[in-house]
Amino acid sequence: MAVTDSILEIGYDLLDKGLIPDFILRRAIRAVIRHRLRKIDHGSLEANHAVKMDWIAGVKARKTIADVPEKANEQHYEVSTDFILSTLGPHAKYSSCLYPTGKETLEEAEILMLESYCEKAQLEDGLDILDLGCGWGSLSLYLAQKYPNSRIVGLSNSTTQKAHIDATAKSRGFTNLEIITADVNTHEFDETRRFDRIISIGMFEHMRNYQVLLRKISTWLKSQESLLFIDIFCHVTTPYYYEEGDGWMTKNFFSGGTMPSLDMFAYFQDDLTLIKSWYLSGVNYSRTLEDWLKIQDKNGKVSKNFEMTRKRKEMIPLKRRKPFIDSESFTWHVPSCSGRTEAKNGGSVIICFVRKW
Incomplete structure (x- = not known):
């Protein structure tokens, strides 16, 4: 076991230095994904279901x-x-x-997904909306x-995200966004501020107690016609936590994270009623990540500048602090989420809740 840990540490160090080519990373990461799939398979449908209920x-x-929550900022949102x-x-x-056809550009795919949210969440002009x-x-x-x-109200735990959105909104002349x-x-x-729609894209992965969270959100909705709309990645059958000791992804990228299952939110309906859900194949996330990787490879100079900044500030090694700002670490994330195995077993689930009265 000690030998394996030593080998992994050497591998992580080489990764942070950018010394491992993509084709080797992809093979290694697919092996890690296969290991995860074996780990969460308890041998039978009955056993798997019992573990899920527990x-x-x-x-x-x-x-x-x-x-x-501070780790999400450190690893993602205040990079x-x-x-x-x-x-x-x-x-x-x-x-x-x-990517409905697989031929879309990243910009086209962004707009298609944003429009899909508008349609599924039944948005219309004049609503009070919380992002x-x-x-x-x-x-x-x-x-x-x-x-x-x-x-429109946006809520973020990151001061740098707020600064960016505020500046962009001002440059575009928007007066309806806070x-x-x-x-x-x-x-x-x-108590005077309530919403017709609450939309949460990619936040619930960082949460742990969905019962308490949904109870809180239910009090922010206006009326019986108000909706909560969630987009979250998922494993098709099995929920699990990203726990300390799980490896590089948990330690440096997803501390405190959760991988929900496709049906998980059906078990959390004390305060909200699930009225509809949609499943989106992981192939879409795969293509998104591949497009991000192409852009990052093209903009390699930016990544090098961040590495120089890190050294000037005498930060501890990226694999222990902020690996996401290193291009090789982002490259590691891309194939790990976009490998063929993961695309078969995971994707995104989009859920629509209505408040109970």
């Missing part, structure tokens, strides 16, 4: 909504905006895009332009 019960017994924007599409959508976990503003800014008479910096664990809206 996992659901454990989620409901948790005391906090998210265990380490330099210039770097992030240099690796994404023109709308800065930091989650799966939509919960708004990222770098792809949805908030899109909605502010598409629905000029709507009042960005709030807050932690969903502790934030409460004033």
